[in-house]
Amino acid sequence: MIDPRVRRPADKADLIARLAGENDNAIFASMRDLFVFAAALGKIEERRKPVTKVAKDPIRLDLFRSDAGHDLLIQALAVLANSGDAEILRDDRVDERIQVFEEYVNGGLELIAEHLEAGKLQSDDEVLMALVNGYVEQRDPTSRVDLSQFADDLGL
Numbered sequence: 001m002i003d004p005r006v007r008r009p010a011d012k013a014d015l016i017a018r019l020a021g022e023n024d025n026a027i028f029a030s031m032r033d034l035f036v037f038a039a040a041l042g043k044i045e046e047r048r049k050p051v052t053k054v055a056k057d058p059i060r061l062d063l064f065r066s067d068a069g070h071d072l073l074i075q076a077l078a079v080l081a082n083s084g085d086a087e088i089l090r091d092d093r094v095d096e097r098i099q100v101f102e103e104y105v106n107g108g109l110e111l112i113a114e115h116l117e118a119g120k121l122q123s124d125d126e127v128l129m130a131l132v133n134g135y136v137e138q139r140d141p142t143s144r145v146d147l148s149q150f151a152d153d154l155g156l
Contacts, residue, residue: 003061004061005059005060005098006058007102009106018124020034025124036073039104040104042108048081050103
């Protein structure tokens with residue numbers, strides 16, 4: 001198997017550079033961390049956007065498989081997007097899982113950009129904290145996660 005990679009959306013390059021990496025104001029230590037956050041946000045809002053223009057230097061999938069275990073998110077998103085298709089987890093379908101992840105990342109980055117644009121008078125970290133807090137406040141504290149639906153989706 002070749003070395004699978006997660007593509008970066010070229011139209012979000014400035015946003016990615018702004019939020020992740022080496023600059024002094026970066027909120028995320030790495031693109032990987034930003035992508036995981038963006039993908040989760042994209043899933044919450046069911047915002048999947050195909051990556052139409054790809055930036056150079058995609059991220060090796062192995063970086064998501066490190067001790068942080070972010071590859072589990074990639075697998076979970078693929079299973080949820082392909083309900084009833086447990087075969088999505090087969091080794092020969094890794095490219096499909098990556099594509100689902102990329103689409104949620106792209107959608108999440110789009111959402112982040114919208115919030116940053118709306119919160120011009122706040123710092124980036126304040127805008128993102130308000131965004132996360134909004135989801136926490138909306139959550140019903142009495143609700144529970146129903147793992148049986150997830151198991152049904154996997155065909156278990």
